[in-house]
Amino acid sequence: MDGRVSIVGCENYAPETVEQAMDALFAPLDALSWVKPGMKIAVKANLVVAHGPEKAATPHPEVVCALCRRLTERGAEVIVGDSPGGPYRKPFLDAVYRATGMTQVTRTGARLNEDFGETEVRVPEGKVLPSFWCCDYLLKADAIIDLCKLKTHALMGYTGACKNMFGAITGTHKTEFHYRFPTHEAFASMLVDLCGFLKPRLSICDGVLAMEGNGPSYGDPRHVGVLLASFNPHALDLLAADLIGLGKDGVPTLAEAADRGLIPENARALSLFGDPEPFRVPDFKLQPPVDIRFWGLRSEWFHRLAKGMLVTRPKPDKTCVGCGKCVIGCPAKAITMVSGRPKIERNKCISCFCCGEFCPKGAMKAYEPFVGRLTRGKRTNGK
Ligand code: SF4
Numbered sequence: 255m256d257g258r259v260s261i262v263g264c265e266n267y268a269p270e271t272v273e274q275a276m277d278a279l280f281a282p283l284d285a286l287s288w289v290k291p292g293m294k295i296a297v298k299a300n301l302v303v304a305h306g307p308e309k310a311a312t313p314h315p316e317v318v319c320a321l322c323r324r325l326t327e328r329g330a331e332v333i334v335g336d337s338p339g340g341p342y343r344k345p346f347l348d349a350v351y352r353a354t355g356m357t358q359v360t361r362t363g364a365r366l367n368e369d370f371g372e373t374e375v376r377v378p379e380g381k382v383l384p385s386f387w388c389c390d391y392l393l394k395a396d397a398i399i400d401l402c403k404l405k406t407h408a409l410m411g412y413t414g415a416c417k418n419m420f421g422a423i424t425g426t427h428k429t430e431f432h433y434r435f436p437t438h439e440a441f442a443s444m445l446v447d448l449c450g451f452l453k454p455r456l457s458i459c460d461g462v463l464a465m466e467g468n469g470p471s472y473g474d475p476r477h478v479g480v481l482l483a484s485f486n487p488h489a490l491d492l493l494a495a496d497l498i499g500l501g502k503d504g505v506p507t508l509a510e511a512a513d514r515g516l517i518p519e520n521a522r523a524l525s526l527f528g529d530p531e532p533f534r535v536p537d538f539k540l541q542p543p544v545d546i547r548f549w550g551l552r553s554e555w556f557h558r559l560a561k562g563m564l565v566t567r568p569k570p571d572k573t574c575v576g577c578g579k580c581v582i583g584c585p586a587k588a589i590t591m592v593s594g595r596p597k598i599e600r601n602k603c604i605s606c607f608c609c610g611e612f613c614p615k616g617a618m619k620a621y622e623p624f625v626g627r628l629t630r631g632k633r634t635n636g637k
């Protein structure tokens with residue numbers, strides 16, 4: 255287990271500030287020593303939604319550019335890409351690249367991914383994941399760099415390096431995974447399998463402007479002023495989550511990674527380069543937990559009752575414009591439009607929050623029923 259994580263302050267996204275911070279971030283790890291001339295490197299950035307960098311949903315272009323510049327200077331061939339929810343097609347991705355500012359990476363000699371091929375791959379060492387449809391640009395690379403953002407996530411509590419690998423699965427194939435892995439634990443186990451298959455050589459987290467509240471797409475930007483890097487994506491996640499008050503009890507991917515011996519039980523046991531204390535945000539607004547552990551119960555009546563009373567579920571707020579995009583994004587076919595408003599069939603809903611990721615207005619919020627709030631408490635880092 256490699257528990258080394260580098261952490262440095264980065265006050266803002268001014269180019270010179272980011273450049274200095276990235277040098278300081280990489281130095282103690284000698285983070286790019288493995289990069290050789292001619293190597294094909296895919297930077298898998300979290301481009302979850304076509305939002306500008308000020309919304310804090312995606313890594314800032316200055317961070318992506320600073321990374322790409324260091325790679326191209328070492329003679330690597332660099333491709334930046336992702337497959338967000340929606341069609342894995344050029345017009346869709348071009349809109350995402352433009353909105354997120356990713357087009358700027360071409361100034362560094364890097365390219366944006368335009369290969370929208372996909373291949374079904376087997377995962378021989380997968381604990382729960384036997385195979386998946388993977389983006390070809392990742393399969394063709396000699397190495398993958400995982401470039402994530404520090405954000406809350408409705409289903410997983412926090413999204414960082416491990417969850418970022420979900421975007422290796424092409425387009426709408428992703429939605430069916432919520433059905434195939436319907437519990438927290440199963441979904442997290444699948445993500446850890448995926449991350450283990452793709453083996454990112456380096457993981458980097460942009461936490462300069464993080465996202466709190468209704469993440470991962472429509473939360474509120476929150477200045478944390480930090481960059482993190484590690485060769486171990488789960489170690490990076492353990493420290494990043496700890497900064498915002500989360501640990502393995504509140505983040506199922508961390509619990510799964512700890513169970514598999516990929517990380518220690520808590521962030522205190524990591525080997526840190528840099529001081530995390532200045533970057534702790536004790537009042538970071540978290541998503542309510544989504545408890546779906548009782549789903550295996552046989553009594554349909556009890557199942558319905560408990561689900562209605564306990565399970566955090568999506569609910570459209572008044573900013574809904576009735577566009578119907580959530581209907582398309584729902585893998586459980588739980589949403590119908592009634593009088594121009596989305597109506598969610600509670601018993602069909604699997605609380606995957608794909609609807610929230612498809613909603614262009616951020617209108618689909620995580621609603622935690624009163625009894626669930628009383629009985630469950632908050633997500634926590636166990637301290
Ligand atoms: S309504 Fe939303 S949260 Fe429920 S299954 Fe559909 S997409 Fe998932």
Ligand code: SF4
Nearest residue numbers: 574575577578580613
């Ligand atoms: S996608 Fe959002 S705005 Fe559109 S109908 Fe659904 S909740 Fe309303």
